[in-house]
Amino acid sequence: MSWLGGHLGEIFQLAWQHAWLAGLPLLVGLAIALPLGWFASRNTRAYVALVTSAGLLYTIPSLALFVLMPLIIGTRILDPVNVVVAMTIYTVALLVRVVADGLQSVPDDVRSAARAMGFGVVRRLVMVDLPLGVPVIASGLRVAAVSNVSIVSVASLIGTHQLGDLLVDGFNRAFAPPLVTGIVGCLLLALLFDGVIVWGARVLTPWLRGGTA
Amino acid sequence: MIRFDGVTKTYADGTTAVDDLSLTAPTGKITVLVGPSGCGKTTTLRMVNRMIEPTAGTILIDGQDTAAMEPAAMRRGMGYVIQHAGLFPHRTVLDNIGTVPRLLGWDRRRTRERSLDVLERVGLSPDLAGRYPAQLSGGQQQRVGVARALAADPPVMLMDEPFSAVDPVVREQLQDEFLRLQAELGKTILFVTHDIDEAIKLGDQVAVMRVGGHLAQMAPPARLLARPVDDFVADFVGRDRGYRALGFRPTPKLPLRAEPTLVVGESPSDMSGQWCLVVDDRRRPLGWVRPGDLRGPVTVADLNRGGTVAVQGGSLRATLDAALSSPSGRGVIVDPTGALVGTVLAPEVVALVEEDRVTQAEAGSSP
Ligand SMILES: Nc1ncnc2c1ncn2[C@@H]1O[C@H](COP(=O)(O)OP(=O)(O)OP(=O)(O)O)[C@@H](O)[C@H]1O
Ligand SMILES: [Mg+2]
Numbered sequence: 001m002s003w004l005g006g007h008l009g010e011i012f013q014l015a016w017q018h019a020w021l022a023g024l025p026l027l028v029g030l031a032i033a034l035p036l037g038w039f040a041s042r043n044t045r046a047y048v049a050l051v052t053s054a055g056l057l058y059t060i061p062s063l064a065l066f067v068l069m070p071l072i073i074g075t076r077i078l079d080p081v082n083v084v085v086a087m088t089i090y091t092v093a094l095l096v097r098v099v100a101d102g103l104q105s106v107p108d109d110v111r112s113a114a115r116a117m118g119f120g121v122v123r124r125l126v127m128v129d130l131p132l133g134v135p136v137i138a139s140g141l142r143v144a145a146v147s148n149v150s151i152v153s154v155a156s157l158i159g160t161h162q163l164g165d166l167l168v169d170g171f172n173r174a175f176a177p178p179l180v181t182g183i184v185g186c187l188l189l190a191l192l193f194d195g196v197i198v199w200g201a202r203v204l205t206p207w208l209r210g211g212t213a
Numbered sequence: 214m215i216r217f218d219g220v221t222k223t224y225a226d227g228t229t230a231v232d233d234l235s236l237t238a239p240t241g242k243i244t245v246l247v248g249p250s251g252c253g254k255t256t257t258l259r260m261v262n263r264m265i266e267p268t269a270g271t272i273l274i275d276g277q278d279t280a281a282m283e284p285a286a287m288r289r290g291m292g293y294v295i296q297h298a299g300l301f302p303h304r305t306v307l308d309n310i311g312t313v314p315r316l317l318g319w320d321r322r323r324t325r326e327r328s329l330d331v332l333e334r335v336g337l338s339p340d341l342a343g344r345y346p347a348q349l350s351g352g353q354q355q356r357v358g359v360a361r362a363l364a365a366d367p368p369v370m371l372m373d374e375p376f377s378a379v380d381p382v383v384r385e386q387l388q389d390e391f392l393r394l395q396a397e398l399g400k401t402i403l404f405v406t407h408d409i410d411e412a413i414k415l416g417d418q419v420a421v422m423r424v425g426g427h428l429a430q431m432a433p434p435a436r437l438l439a440r441p442v443d444d445f446v447a448d449f450v451g452r453d454r455g456y457r458a459l460g461f462r463p464t465p466k467l468p469l470r471a472e473p474t475l476v477v478g479e480s481p482s483d484m485s486g487q488w489c490l491v492v493d494d495r496r497r498p499l500g501w502v503r504p505g506d507l508r509g510p511v512t513v514a515d516l517n518r519g520g521t522v523a524v525q526g527g528s529l530r531a532t533l534d535a536a537l538s539s540p541s542g543r544g545v546i547v548d549p550t551g552a553l554v555g556t557v558l559a560p561e562v563v564a565l566v567e568e569d570r571v572t573q574a575e576a577g578s579s580p
Contacts, residue, residue: 110299113301118287207303
């Protein structure tokens with residue numbers, strides 16, 4: 001406990017780092033996955049190609065991707081941008097399929113109704129497919145959030161600081177308090193992200209709350 | 214006017230859903246497409262607003278080839294009621310109804326006013342305006358579906374089994390309201406159903422289709438009942454068609470008998486007498502009583518309400534049914550306000566039916 005008391009400031013600093021290293025890629029990844037997923041949802045061949053390559057991307061070990069990043073995008077070795085970009089790639093890989101499936105989750109008769117009323121392609125996306133896809137997309141986002149929080153901790157090995165540092169420190173010294181703090185911190189952060197996404201999805205889907213007549 | 218000219222639709226997998234269809238749906242009238250499941254009704258309807266493109270042939274709206282029109286704009290100019298309502302689950306009733314007006318660029322206030330107006334027209338309370346579709350009964354959803362199609366006041370309406378997903382009582386109600394609405398609005402309507410009774414009730418003309426997308430017969434309902442062109446149509450039109458055809462023949466003037474009446478609370482003067490008609494204070498028939506069964510003055514509980522009531526000058530079917538269903542054998546005829554005019558006996562109505570048949574035959578317009 002005395003260890004914890006003495007390191008509170010540092011812990012919050014690391015937690016904050018961790019939050020944005022995991023959170024920013026979530027937002028950027030969603031912004032990229034939306035158009036890609038939309039394209040995939042409209043074209044079977046694009047769907048197969050995108051979902052397959054996304055699956056392959058996701059199998060690249062995170063450490064390898066972190067290390068390769070400077071070579072690919074020409075950043076400095078210690079630049080946290082490496083982590084942000086790598087995490088964005090993972091997020092996109094997870095979300096492309098989810099977005100495509102979410103946009104296709106609109107019932108057939110609703111989709112036909114939209115066409116019959118004279119919706120254009122873009123308007124249908126914004127006013128019908130996207131709002132109705134929110135529950136599916138949000139569930140994918142929850143998975144991505146938790147997975148990001150856990151993968152980011154590996155970035156300590158390439159010198160980007162966040163809660164993973166506590167794990168490394170605890171492991172090196174065979175000292176429990178930082179180890180436990182790091183694990184609990186990651187857990188709380190994952191829960192926080194999850195809560196925010198669930199809350200956001202709820203706000204965006206008021207029609208799912210009314211109950212039935 | 215919607216005109217199909219040699220229209221064929223063959224899907225990519227080789228299914229011919231509609232085969233060389235030619236027919237005209239006249240302006241201001243209800244044209245019903247009826248036929249068994251899979252005979253190509255929905256395909257036919259969707260070719261009108263180009264949700265499905267015909268493989269061959271042309272479709273003209275008021276003489277203009279639809280192939281030359283811009284699909285989205287054209288669709289906003291046509292009401293479409295989709296099978297199973299197809300409401301947007303994430304939008305309130307009012308927003309669902311206002312969909313096309315908003316697409317047409319109406320401002321919020323005008324859309325809202327119009328939507329509330331249409332909501333009421335289809336017989337729904339404004340209290341439902343803020344609900345989501347999942348919070349409505351099936352019948353209410355169907356009504357909203359119709360309201361949504363009517364919102365921008367399009368001259369043409371395409372309706373795909375709009376009343377199929379509700380129980381028979383509600384369906385009948387919706388049909389009656391629909392006919393009342395059409396009498397006011399006079400839209401050009403192409404209406405799809407697989408229910409021949411609905412087709413006959415609603416259609417100014419009825420197109421019977423058979424599987425494979427062939428038009429078997431196109432005729433006004435009375436003629437369809439009287440003269441099915443082949444076994445398929447005869448079979449599809451079904452039993453009781455002789456009786457149902459009487460629904461399209463007006464009852465000519467006939468001598469009515471005066472009917473002695475009682476009001477509730479009175480005692481019959483002749484306790485041994487036969488069935489006696491009970492009316493309310495405005496002479497509207499309530500039911501029949503047999504004086505022999507009474508223990509005192511007539512009460513509401515004594516009434517036999519088995520008989521139907523026919524409006525004077527209504528269809529022969531309604532008049533005959535009034536006589537056949539009456540426990541006394543005397544069919545009750547009322548004026549348009551519902552007040553008793555007199556009664557008729559079944560043989561008198563049957564004589565009229567025969568007379569009607571003979572005149573029709575001489576005029577050459579019916580068998
Ligand atoms: N997209 C499609 N691809 C291939 N075949 C189709 C397609 N849509 C419809 N069909 C076929 O075309 C035929 C006519 O279908 P359609 O939906 O027009 O029938 P329907 O008369 O409306 O039937 P129902 O009363 O069941 O709604 C059917 O045999 C159906 O299987
Ligand atoms: Mg159909």
